[in-house]
Amino acid sequence: MSQISRGLENVFIKTTALTYIDGDNGILRYGGFDIDDLVEHTSFEEVIHLMLYGDLPTKVQLQRLKTSLNEAYEIPQQVIDTIYSLPRESDAIGMMETAFSALSSIYGEMWNKNTNKETAIKLIAKASTVTANVLRAKEGKKPVIPESSDSFARSFLSASFARTPTNDEVKAMDAALILYADHEVPASTTAALVTSSTLSDMYSCVVAALAALKGPLHGGAAEEAFKQFLEIGEPERTEEWFKKKILEEKSRLMGFGHRVYKTYDPRAKIFKRYAQKLSERSNEARKYFEIALKVEELGIEKFAEKHIYPNTDFFSGVVFYSLGFPVYMFTSLFALSRTLGWTAHVIEYVEDQHRLIRPRALYIGPLKREVIPIELRG
Ligand code: CMC
Missing domain, CATH: 1.10.580.10 (Citrate Synthase, domain 1)
Structure with a gap:
């Protein structure tokens, strides 16, 4: 194995x-x-x-x-x-x-x-x-x-x-x-x-x-991250949401964590800057940016010890939303x-570097069996 x-x-x-x-x-x-x-x-x-x-x-x-x-x-x-x-x-x-x-x-x-x-x-x-x-x-x-x-x-x-x-x-x-x-x-x-x-x-x-x-574990995460902010709805509801969804129900915090980054994703820092600037143009966008900031703070407080930090998809949604794109x-x-x-x-x-990618799967099923004809199988 x-x-x-x-x-x-x-x-x-x-x-x-x-x-x-x-x-x-x-x-x-x-x-x-x-x-x-x-x-x-x-x-x-x-x-x-x-x-x-x-x-x-x-x-x-x-x-x-x-x-x-x-x-x-x-x-x-x-x-x-x-x-x-x-x-x-x-x-x-x-x-x-x-x-x-x-x-x-x-x-x-x-x-x-x-x-x-x-x-x-x-x-x-x-x-x-x-x-x-x-x-x-x-x-x-x-x-x-x-x-x-x-x-x-x-x-x-x-x-x-x-x-x-x-x-x-x-x-x-x-x-x-x-x-x-x-x-x-x-x-x-x-x-x-x-x-x-x-x-x-x-x-x-x-x-x-x-x-x-x-899939939501990859590119779909930006939509899922932003849907969290929509669900929270108002900045003052963030702590209550975080406690229920993340701490009690143990849902994954979308837009956090990465297979390779064990610290803050450098792309997330840049997206955060653009999110701050662009979201100033509308009250709604500004509200979601504020919610994102609060979720970020609570997320880092909870997950930093496991080396789980915001990834690129955490703030990108605020930028796309501020540009006028629908979440979908x-x-x-x-x-x-x-x-x-x-x-x-x-x-x-x-x-x-071309070579056919053809991995193997390690067989773990029965080694050899004889077929019993269907009429004799009961
Ligand atoms: N929220 C809560 N716990 C988490 C999270 C998270 N976002 N990410 C990882 N963990 C925990 C996980 O529960 C596990 O804990 P334990 O060891 O106690 O069971 C531990 O961290 C390791 O998790 P894993 O899923 O085995 O690790 P991974 O390397 O496969 O994780 C990941 C990478 C991206 C799948 C994961 O961090 C995740 O599901 N994040 C949320 C989805 C997300 O934001 N994806 C975007 C990734 S970056 C951009 C992209 O690729 O598109």
């Missing part, structure tokens, strides 16, 4: 030059750059370049990348129709899986070292179109294709809400896209890697990753950003 690592804990399945995590000291770096530094000084497009080409772009390279993204927002009408054919109450990630399945049947090309990176860039652009239209379909609004702009975040927000976003909103969305872009090999990226290892196409890898992301979209926003990490990892794997 000692050969089994439950949950593949501490199993290394690839090398990577993409993301470095020091879980004991709360450090996260993409390609050697601290996450704070990237959020402060770069855009999501620059991070796309970093992840796919190994370094931050020059001005010319950045302009070229932005043009490629702007030219790839278009998706076939049949895929838009597929999204809109689903019931409005459908799960948003389920709708994205459906759209990406449809895209895989159209764009599911063979792996090619000369074109993989361009395929990833097109896929990321199309993810923006899919995500905006999932929101619009669920809200009963007409479909849109994001328009070209100087910023991926700006094009996405404009398409989602059919209005011009403010610079603060664009900056917050851009920060969220950077913060969720990659996190080494969590469940969703591992699902993408397993799929890529069979040399299935890049869009199918994203379908597999979306399916894994959806939070996981999809995570997915939009993570298409970068998924594609960058599968490219790294297929191009440089």
Whole structure:
């Protein structure tokens, strides 16, 4: 039994030059750059370049990348129709899986070292179109294709809400896209890697990753964390809620805890700053931020000794809510950003480290039995 690592804990399945995590000291770096530094000084497009080409772009390279993204927002009408054919109450990630399945049947090309990176860039652009239209379909609004702009975040927000976003909103969305872009090999990226290892196409890898992301222990946690704040309703009810739900009923505190971080998740610190700033714009958002602060305090008081602290999903919901997104979209926003990490990892794997992922299961059933024909089995 000692050969089994439950949950593949501490199993290394690839090398990577993409993301470095020091879980004991709360450090996260993409390609050697601290996450704070990237959020402060770069855009999501620059991070796309970093992840796919190994370094931050020059001005010319950045302009070229932005043009490629702007030219790839278009998706076939049949895929838009597929999204809109689903019931409005459908799960948003389920709708994205459906759209990406449809895209895989159209764009599911063979792996090619000369074109993989361009395929990833097109896929990321199309993810923006899919995500905006999932929101619009669920809200009963007409479909849109994001328009070209100087910023991926700006094009996405404009398409989602059919209005011009403010610079603060664009900056917050851009920060969220950077913060969720990659996190080494969590469940969703591992699902993408397993799929890529069979040399299935890049869009199918994203379908597999979306399916894994959806669960509340992974990407679904931002929605679950925010639902706690909604349930609490008023800041002064926080202590009573915490006592009943977390201390007495022993429910998991969503948005807390991490397999790798044994201290405060560095992404949560940055999301907290943006949540504070953006939530000032509305009384409701401000209230949920206040509730989140109180839950955070009580959570740290209770769980710090077990090294359980806020993770990235704890405050991100307050940012997304303040931007105007419904709670049901939070996981999809995570997915939009993570298409970068998924594609960058599968490219790294297929191009440089490819081997079919085929683990074993240790058999523990009866060793050998004879079949008794059905008529004699009683
Ligand atoms: N609330 C209460 N107790 C917790 C929590 C939590 N959020 N997280 C872990 N624990 C306890 C757990 O009960 C267990 O206690 P004991 O040893 O006494 O039985 C111990 O900590 C270890 O838990 P585990 O589930 O075996 O550890 P793990 O490494 O699998 O945990 C986790 C990682 C993310 C599944 C877990 O912390 C969790 O369920 N958190 C809540 C959901 C969440 O916020 N997920 C987002 C993760 S980060 C972003 C992402 O991946 O999308």
